[in-house]
Amino acid sequence: xxxxxxxxFVDGQGLYDITAQVSSAVAxxxxxxxxxxxxxxxxxxSLLIQENADPAVQADLQNWLSRLVLENDPLYTHTQEGxxxxxxxxxxxxxxxxxxxxxxxxxxxxxxxxxxxxxEHRHSARTRSIIVNVMxx
Amino acid sequence: xxxxxxxxFVDGQGLYDITAQVSSAVAxxxxxxxxxxxxxxxxxxSLLIQENADPAVQADLQNWLSRLVLENDPLYTHTQEGxxxxxxxxxxxxxxxxxxxxxxxxxxxxxxxxxxxxxEHRHSARTRSIIVNVMxx
Amino acid sequence: xxxxxxxxFVDGQGLYDITAQVSSAVAxxxxxxxxxxxxxxxxxxSLLIQENADPAVQADLQNWLSRLVLENDPLYTHTQEGxxxxxxxxxxxxxxxxxxxxxxxxxxxxxxxxxxxxxEHRHSARTRSIIVNVMxx
Numbered sequence: 438x439x440x441x442x443x444x445x446f447v448d449g450q451g452l453y454d455i456t457a458q459v460s461s462a463v464a465x466x467x468x469x470x471x472x473x474x475x476x477x478x479x480x481x482x483s484l485l486i487q488e489n490a491d492p493a494v495q496a497d498l499q500n501w502l503s504r505l506v507l508e509n510d511p512l513y514t515h516t517q518e519g520x521x522x523x524x525x526x527x528x529x530x531x532x533x534x535x536x537x538x539x540x541x542x543x544x545x546x547x548x549x550x551x552x553x554x555x556x557e558h559r560h561s562a563r564t565r566s567i568i569v570n571v572m573x574x
Numbered sequence: 575x576x577x578x579x580x581x582x583f584v585d586g587q588g589l590y591d592i593t594a595q596v597s598s599a600v601a602x603x604x605x606x607x608x609x610x611x612x613x614x615x616x617x618x619x620s621l622l623i624q625e626n627a628d629p630a631v632q633a634d635l636q637n638w639l640s641r642l643v644l645e646n647d648p649l650y651t652h653t654q655e656g657x658x659x660x661x662x663x664x665x666x667x668x669x670x671x672x673x674x675x676x677x678x679x680x681x682x683x684x685x686x687x688x689x690x691x692x693x694e695h696r697h698s699a700r701t702r703s704i705i706v707n708v709m710x711x
Numbered sequence: 712x713x714x715x716x717x718x719x720f721v722d723g724q725g726l727y728d729i730t731a732q733v734s735s736a737v738a739x740x741x742x743x744x745x746x747x748x749x750x751x752x753x754x755x756x757s758l759l760i761q762e763n764a765d766p767a768v769q770a771d772l773q774n775w776l777s778r779l780v781l782e783n784d785p786l787y788t789h790t791q792e793g794x795x796x797x798x799x800x801x802x803x804x805x806x807x808x809x810x811x812x813x814x815x816x817x818x819x820x821x822x823x824x825x826x827x828x829x830x831e832h833r834h835s836a837r838t839r840s841i842i843v844n845v846m847x848x
Contacts, residue, residue: 438607438608438710439607440607440608440676440677470713470714471714471844472844472846474609474674476674476676476683477685478683478685478686478688479685479687479688480623480625480687481625486754486808486809487754487800487803488754491789491791493788493789494789494797494800496789497786497787497788497789497800497801498800498801498804501784501801504786505642510638512634512637512641513638514630514633514634515628515631515633515634523631523634526624526625526631527634527635527638527639529624530622530624530635531668531669531805532804533670533807534623534673534688535623535673535674536809537674537748537750537809537844538750538809539714539748539842539844540714546714546750546752546842547752548752548753548754548840549752550753550754551753551754568676570608572608572609572710572846573712573846574712575745575848576744577744577813577814577820611811611813613811613812613813615820615821615822615823616825617760617761617822617825618762642779647775649771649774649775649778650771651770651771652765652768652770654765660771663761663762663771663772664772664776667761667776667806668805668806670807671760671825672760672810672812674811705815705820707745707813709745709746709847
């Protein structure tokens with residue numbers, strides 16, 4: 438069992454590949470067969486396992502979600518943290534704060550086309566905190 | 575390893591903070607480092623980790639989702655359980671039935687602004703059943 | 712601790728009940744109290760825990776999501792894999808790649824009305840790979 442925390446610098450909305458950092462936490466845990474759980478300690482960014490091949494998929498995901506969850510929607514009453522904050526919370530609620538991936542033969546048992554991403558929903562640069570829990574034998 | 579079940583009374587749509595109940599299950603498990611997994615045994619309510627500071631965030635989340643997933647949508651064929659039932663199932667599908675949080679130093683490793691919520695999607699009062707699984711050392 | 716992989720044949724969009732396969736993996740693990748985590752190794756299909764009673768719920772879920780996430784949306788730039796591929800990725804991002812269910816008395820601690828489903832988002836027939844991780848005592 439291990440909990441490994443790391444930070445990821447992000448600079449604006451979009452998907453940031455963290456597969457290498459999660460894989461590294463699994464490797465350093467020494468677990469051969471088990472489960473790796475990735476958790477993000479924020480509510481205006483989220484986690485996503487998605488296609489790692491065509492970058493157009495990531496762009497389309499971002500553009501589709503930003504069209505669904507608009508900035509400056511007159512519905513919002515939480516506006517004091519900027520026009521991108523309430524949409525970021527909604528996007529976070531529609532996606533995942535946590536994803537778990539089985540560990541087999543000492544590695545993440547991801548599908549061929551799967552990568553683990555931090556999905557940043559705010560515009561400005563910042564650092565996001567992530568914890569990787571690894572359990573097993 | 576422990577599984578701890580508890581019930582939460584809800585009275586209408588909205589977010590209900592269950593952070594204290596989940597934290598209590600972690601404390602009683604005696605686990606210092608590990609993982610706490612929260613599971614809700616329903617399909618018309620869900621779980622959410624979201625901002626615990628400004629109540630306006632929670633109101634906006636509720637209002638935005640209820641505008642996206644309308645009652646009395648002519649698309650619905652499952653209507654016999656009331657106008658709020660099919661929207662509740664869709665809202666449940668778009669959010670989470672389960673969230674897992676690392677446990678560090680005997681406590682939930684939540685971010686500063688994160689709370690654990692039951693998101694109720696039906697109008698009437700009822701009791702919801704939740705299980706907290708805690709694993710680790 | 713066990714990781715059990717299985718394949719599910721699907722033939723078009725919709726929900727496919729995999730509760731029996733997941734339960735079987737739990738039974739063969741010998742775990743009496745713990746956690747079962749189901750993971751799908753794809754990004755254009757997902758997992759869902761939803762109502763297992765009225766089939767109309769499943770049809771409405773499918774129709775509602777397909778109306779929200781349209782094919783042939785001019786927003787898409789990832790179009791070379793067919794008109795159903797980018798919508799499938801978006802639907803996958805809005806739902807879950809992984810769900811975890813507590814195990815109690817050797818069985819999945821699902822609610823009375825809950826089933827575990829593979830939600831297929833593509834039109835053509837194919838085989839999907841799923842892994843069930845079971846941990847506990």
